[in-house]
Amino acid sequence: MKTLYKKLLALGCAGMLIISACKKDENRAVLSSNAKGGTISASASTLVLEKATETENVITLNFTEPEFGFSAAATNTLQLAISGTNFAPAKEVELEGKVKSLTYTGLDFNSLLLALNLPFDSPTEVELRVKSELNSTVAPVYSNVLKLTVTPYPLISWVYVPGNYQGWNPATADSLISATGNGVYKGTIYFPVDAGANYEFKITPAKNWNSSYGDAGGGSVSTGGGNFKAPAAGSYQITLDLNTNTIEMAKDSWGVIGDATPGGWDADTDMIYNNGNNTWSITVNLVGGKFFKFRYNDDWGVNLGGTPSALTQGGADINVATSGSYRIVLDVAAKTYTITKL
Numbered sequence: 352m353k354t355l356y357k358k359l360l361a362l363g364c365a366g367m368l369i370i371s372a373c374k375k376d377e378n379r380a381v382l383s384s385n386a387k388g389g390t391i392s393a394s395a396s397t398l399v400l401e402k403a404t405e406t407e408n409v410i411t412l413n414f415t416e417p418e419f420g421f422s423a424a425a426t427n428t429l430q431l432a433i434s435g436t437n438f439a440p441a442k443e444v445e446l447e448g449k450v451k452s453l454t455y456t457g458l459d460f461n462s463l464l465l466a467l468n469l470p471f472d473s474p475t476e477v478e479l480r481v482k483s484e485l486n487s488t489v490a491p492v493y494s495n496v497l498k499l500t501v502t503p504y505p506l507i508s509w510v511y512v513p514g515n516y517q518g519w520n521p522a523t524a525d526s527l528i529s530a531t532g533n534g535v536y537k538g539t540i541y542f543p544v545d546a547g548a549n550y551e552f553k554i555t556p557a558k559n560w561n562s563s564y565g566d567a568g569g570g571s572v573s574t575g576g577g578n579f580k581a582p583a584a585g586s587y588q589i590t591l592d593l594n595t596n597t598i599e600m601a602k603d604s605w606g607v608i609g610d611a612t613p614g615g616w617d618a619d620t621d622m623i624y625n626n627g628n629n630t631w632s633i634t635v636n637l638v639g640g641k642f643f644k645f646r647y648n649d650d651w652g653v654n655l656g657g658t659p660s661a662l663t664q665g666g667a668d669i670n671v672a673t674s675g676s677y678r679i680v681l682d683v684a685a686k687t688y689t690i691t692k693l
Contacts, residue, residue, distance in 0.1 A: 398500070461503050477501055479497045528626055550582075607679065636675070643671065
């Protein structure tokens with residue numbers, strides 16, 4: 352009987368120890384849930400940015416550390432978003448260590464704002480805060496929300512597309528353009544017919560091979576990736592997003608078709624896109640007394656005809672007066688074209 356009593360007593364003590372341990376765990380959870388974010392403040396509340404002052408310091412952000420009730424190393428991330436969006440989505444910048452302040456030049460802060468696709472001709476209110484987190488199992492805490500009124504300026508930037516189609520020479524390669532410098536580059540590249548079906552290319556940030564972006568698989572991009580490859584000959588719009596390190600390719604081709612063209616009414620003769628002025632052009636031999644039209648992606652679903660100053664969807668066939676070599680330039684946005692006999 353004494354032995355049984357001792358066993359029950361031991362089990363009871365063990366239970367009390369478990370309950371005590373649980374209470375301590377609960378205390379740790381309470382400490383985490385009672386944590387509070389740090390603070391953020393700025394040296395300016397209104398910024399009108401311009402290229403003339405891009406090298407000057409335009410704003411300093413000041414931070415205080417979050418409080419968790421115990422010593423802990425938090426990961427702090429600056430979040431920037433348009434006011435009223437509840438930071439969805441937000442541009443994020445990870446802050447190194449226990450940084451207390453961060454000073455931006457006009458160029459660097461403008462680049463942050465361009466990622467939000469803000470207008471250039473009017474001010475926009477944006478919000479900043481700091482997200483602090485210990486690990487993935489503990490909910491993050493946030494600082495106060497800081498409001499700024501900002502006006503960015505456009506910042507065009509380029510990347511280049513050397514490939515087999517032009518001899519793998521970055522110095523003469525066509526480019527992709529980011530009209531606002533927001534890290535998203537677009538352009539249409541023409542890949543001529545290649546007997547070896549080699550439509551491979553890479554992307555370089557400058558007109559040299561010092562650094563390049565390649566195919567990391569599954570639509571992803573990395574600096575150590577292999578060659579990209581277009582699906583086939585023709586023109587493709589390439590979209591490179593360096594914010595997400597992804598790439599997309601989609602057929603994007605205008606051509607001339609008709610009995611005045613080399614392919615007759617059965618096959619388009621592809622035009623080449625100029626990424627600098629957003630026009631399509633071709634030098635081609637045309638037959639006099641015959642006709643042609645402009646067609647998109649080798650499909651009659653989108654075709655343009657009519658006069659040089661007023662092209663319309665499904666418009667009239669365009670007459671070629673005399674045979675010869677012609678330079679044709681098409682502006683799809685303006686619905687106009689020019690044709691010059693060479």
